[in-house]
Amino acid sequence: MAYGADLARLEFWARPPAERERVFAALRATGRPVFVGYSPDARQPVNGFFALTRHEQILEVSRNPEVFSSEPTATSLDDPPPALSDFVGSMISLDDPRHARLRRIVSRAFTPRMIKKFEDDVARLAAEIVDRLVERGPCDFVTEVAMPLPLTIICAMMGIPESAYDDVIDATSLILATGDPDYAGPDGRDRVSLLTEKFSFLHALMGELARERRAHPSDDLVTALVSAEVDGESLTERELGKFFGLLVVAGNETTRTALSHALALFTDHPDQRALLLDDLDARLPGAVEEVVRYATPVTWMRRTVTRDVELLGHTYRAGDRVVLYYNSANRDEAVFDRPDVFDITRTPNPHVGFGGPGPHFCLGAHLARREITVLLRELFTRLPAIHATAPPVRQRSSFVNGINQLPCAF
Ligand code: HEM
Numbered sequence: 001m002a003y004g005a006d007l008a009r010l011e012f013w014a015r016p017p018a019e020r021e022r023v024f025a026a027l028r029a030t031g032r033p034v035f036v037g038y039s040p041d042a043r044q045p046v047n048g049f050f051a052l053t054r055h056e057q058i059l060e061v062s063r064n065p066e067v068f069s070s071e072p073t074a075t076s077l078d079d080p081p082p083a084l085s086d087f088v089g090s091m092i093s094l095d096d097p098r099h100a101r102l103r104r105i106v107s108r109a110f111t112p113r114m115i116k117k118f119e120d121d122v123a124r125l126a127a128e129i130v131d132r133l134v135e136r137g138p139c140d141f142v143t144e145v146a147m148p149l150p151l152t153i154i155c156a157m158m159g160i161p162e163s164a165y166d167d168v169i170d171a172t173s174l175i176l177a178t179g180d181p182d183y184a185g186p187d188g189r190d191r192v193s194l195l196t197e198k199f200s201f202l203h204a205l206m207g208e209l210a211r212e213r214r215a216h217p218s219d220d221l222v223t224a225l226v227s228a229e230v231d232g233e234s235l236t237e238r239e240l241g242k243f244f245g246l247l248v249v250a251g252n253e254t255t256r257t258a259l260s261h262a263l264a265l266f267t268d269h270p271d272q273r274a275l276l277l278d279d280l281d282a283r284l285p286g287a288v289e290e291v292v293r294y295a296t297p298v299t300w301m302r303r304t305v306t307r308d309v310e311l312l313g314h315t316y317r318a319g320d321r322v323v324l325y326y327n328s329a330n331r332d333e334a335v336f337d338r339p340d341v342f343d344i345t346r347t348p349n350p351h352v353g354f355g356g357p358g359p360h361f362c363l364g365a366h367l368a369r370r371e372i373t374v375l376l377r378e379l380f381t382r383l384p385a386i387h388a389t390a391p392p393v394r395q396r397s398s399f400v401n402g403i404n405q406l407p408c409a410f
Contacts, residue, residue, distance in 0.1 A: 007398065012398070014396055028054050033322065035050055036048055050316070055329040056332075058329045059352070060312060061311070062352075062357055066095075068306075074360070083196060087195070088199070088242065090242035122149070127378055129375070130379060139408065141263050145259065150259075158209070159222045171201050171248075172248055173252075173253065176400050203245070214226055225240055250363075250364060257400060257403060258372055259371075259372060261401070280381065284373050284377060285373065286349070290346055293353055305321075306318060335350060383410040387408065388407065390406075
């Protein structure tokens with residue numbers, strides 16, 4: 001397709017980041033949504049979606065959820081295959097009013113006030129992680145530093161026992177890695193069978209926790225989910241499993257990705273590191289926002305058009321799919337001065353790394369900001385020279401801007 005922007009294919013996302021940025025800059029310059037056609041597999045007809053690459057397009061679409069629906073899915077280019085319908089389709093892929101009713105069950109736990117309550121836990125964990133790092137010496141930053149904090153926090157919020165942490169990470173990592181039509185596992189298995197296995201594990205874990213919490217309620221999120229009523233009814237086992245899956249996947253991978261990018265960015269930009277270290281407390285909040293803008297851990301979300309509509313000069317037809325490329329909006333030269341420059345003093349910084357303004361804006365944004373702030377503060381206070389010793393090994397994904405490995409030393 002035009003500009004070499006074969007956005008539906010993994011090969012495009014395997015290209016070097018600077019090359020991809022050039023393609024997105026060309027797409028933004030067209031000023032209109034660009035149609036991306038592809039065939040999910042050789043037996044099916046060509047499918048397609050409109051790629052939205054400008055900041056203003058993404059804001060407008062996010063603000064109009066009645067026309068740009070999150071159903072049947074926000075997280076997959078193709079509609080979910082019937083084999084997965086029991087597992088996917090929690091609130092991120094539902095519209096109001098049901099979406100709002102589901103979100104209300106858990107939203108209290110993610111308000112700044114509630115997050116403040118376990119700030120001490122986050123700080124203690126961050127200190128333990130850095131203690132272990134100091135003891136161990138040079139190692140893989142992703143598994144030793146970026147992964148444990150968000151994993152432990154979301155698992156503690158859900159009430160997941162420590163013995164299950166490894167399996168939870170294994171499942172959530174794989175679920176996000178398979179967002180692409182041509183994903184095949186290392187053993188050659190197709191994505192649907194891999195996803196079924198990992199989702200089944202998460203649903204079984206939720207089932208066990210739900211039984212336990214019904215008998216012995218506590219103050220964790222699983223207790224909130226099993227005791228909630230939506231439209232006068234309790235959530236079914238399937239709905240509980242989907243909700244649980246969404247929270248653990250969203251709570252883990254994104255923050256880990258942001259933390260890993262932070263180390264890579266402060267390695268590549270010593271001037272920005274010096275600026276940060278010069279006044280850590282004052283500059284950290286801006287640094288966190290700039291890491292999220294620059295790295296954009298979640299690359300896109302999908303919407304489906306509910307009725308014919310004209311928006312910003314383009315006519316959409318009912319049934320059209322649109323994909324909101326947050327990575328591109330976050331480099332939009334119409335909004336950001338020198339968008340390709342990593343600048344922790346950037347103000348304002350109206351990035352859409354946590355989504356656009358609308359009902360689905362990231363539920364975990366306050367939590368993620370706290371986690372990243374606290375860990376970076378601990379790291380740079382105790383190990384100001386910590387740096388990556390090789391370029392990141394990137395995840396092959398169009399959906400998340402993940403980093404699989406990042407060796408570090410200090
Ligand atoms: C740097 C870290 C994170 C990034 C970049 C991120 C990004 C996003 C994005 C782009 C969306 C979609 C917004 C939209 O469609 O408008 C989203 C939704 C969501 N995020 Fe995050 N997220 C992060 C951390 C977290 C954490 C720690 C949690 C904790 C559980 C979380 C939970 C969720 C949930 C539940 C939704 C769906 C909200 C809804 O549909 O109402 N996220 N996030």
